[in-house]
Amino acid sequence: MMKTMLYALAALVLPVTTASAHDVAKGELVYETKGARVTEVYAHVLPDNPGKSVKGVLVEYEPGGYSSAHTHAKSALIYATVLEGAILSGVNGGEVKTFTKGMNFTELPGDRHDVSANASKTEPAKLLAVFVVDTDDKVLTTPRKP
Incomplete structure (x- = not known):
């Protein structure tokens, strides 16, 4: 738990790189969730x-x-850092990019996160997303409809 909190704090001061992206496999948006666990840790x-x-x-x-x-x-x-494995990420209809352990990306207010997926079919992947938000915002993620 302490290690995770340190990652969250470090993410606030590390340099930020941005990424844009679009889809998991064939340019199609994904509207369901499979094999993903999301936990607020801080x-x-x-x-x-x-x-x-x-x-x-x-x-x-x-x-x-x-x-x-x-x-x-x-x-x-949002500032996200890959902690394990490789993550596919696509934002606002842009190119899907692969981020590996130690790499990071940013999402700005209003961005549409089209793709968020494990790049591997055989290994797990993990990322830490650090949100700076209005304190009253309780719902951090809302699925998009097709």
């Missing part, structure tokens, strides 16, 4: 920034697992 109100909080979310994918296409809370700025 939450803290930001001092001297009324109404804002930082929340750490651990996303664990089984081999071949994926999350449905989704959006996040409208206030959410």
Whole structure:
């Protein structure tokens, strides 16, 4: 648990790279979830920034697992770091990119996350997503409809 919290704190100060992307396999959006476990592992109100909080979310994918296409809370700025394996990510209809252990990407408020999936059919994958959000935002992820 302490290691995960340290990852969340480190993510706030590490350099950020952005990624754009689009689909898992053949340019189609994914609207279901399979083999994915999402756990909030950290939450803290930001001092001297009324109404804002930082929340750490651990996303664990089984081999071949994926999350449905989704959006996040409208206030959410997200910094994600791959902790294990490789993750396919696609945002706003752009190119799908593969991020491996230690790599990171950012999602901005209003972005559409079209693809979030384990790149491997045989190995698990894990990422830590650090959200900076309005403290009142309780629903961090909303599946998109086709």
